[in-house]
Amino acid sequence: MCNYFSRYREWGKVRPLFEFPELPNAPPRYVVRPTDTERVVAIGKDGGRHAVPMRWGLVPRTARDIKVGLALFNWRSETVVKKTMFAEPFRRGRRCIVPCDGFFEFTGDGGRKQPWLFRPRDGRMMAFAGLWEQWRGPPGAPLAEPLLSFSIATCAPNATVAPYHDRMPVVFAHAADWGAWLNPDTPQDGAMSLLKPAPDDLLEAVAVSRDLLRIKEPGPDVLRAVAV
Secondary structure (H helix, E strand, O other): OOOOEEEOOOHHHHHHHHOOOOOOOOOOEEEEOOOOEEEEEEEOOOOOEEEEEEEEOOOOOOOOOHHHHHHOOEEEHHHHHHOHHHHHHHHOOOEEEEEEOEEEEEEOOHHHOEEEEEEEOOOOOEEEEEEEEEEOOOOOOOOOOOEEEEEEEEEOOOOOOOOOOOOEEOEEOOHHHHHHHHOOOOOHHHHHHOOOOOOOOOEEEEEEOHHHHOOOOOOHHHHOEOOO
16 A cells, blocks of 8 residues: 655755755656655754655664565554554654655556556645654664654545545645644644545546666656556
8 A cells, every 4th residue: 555656856846845955956757666765854853854865665673684674564553553663753842744746556466466656636736744753773783773664544434535446645735734734832632643545636636657666767758547
């Protein structure tokens, strides 16, 4: 569920929307997959927003192996406080947002899977609700620098996504929600109230090329609509 997303806008255009000081020298990412490193927006020690490179797939603080993160690229919003690996960063206020232009779901079986791109109808940029954590390495073998990783919230689907999948990522389409989720003063109940499906009229579903499943570093062609 939501194991591919797209952030094709250049950072120079993302930066003023999300109000962080960094200007990453990195190209657009037409397809981001688990274990990829992507910049997410989190609150730094100075109390301001920062675009921080993190690995997609949360590695809990107490993990014995980085491979744990392979299965923790999403978390269910309904049970976040019941799962220790997510409850701890949630309670510690390690909330982040992940700038994105769209996300992918798939229909069909086996080698005939059809990708669908879900993107805002009006072309706006969105952000996923996320949690982040730092991992200092396995017992007895500390890393020289902590590994920062993140995971994306999921919820029940809205009317647009429901015909394609029984879950969807929590996407924020408004700056006010970005701020409320990031704000360390937002209480847990208030943060939980933000974890809900996007409005039914926000997204459109577009069939796109199956090449995104075969190409290691897809380009803009994989976002073009195709007939199915």
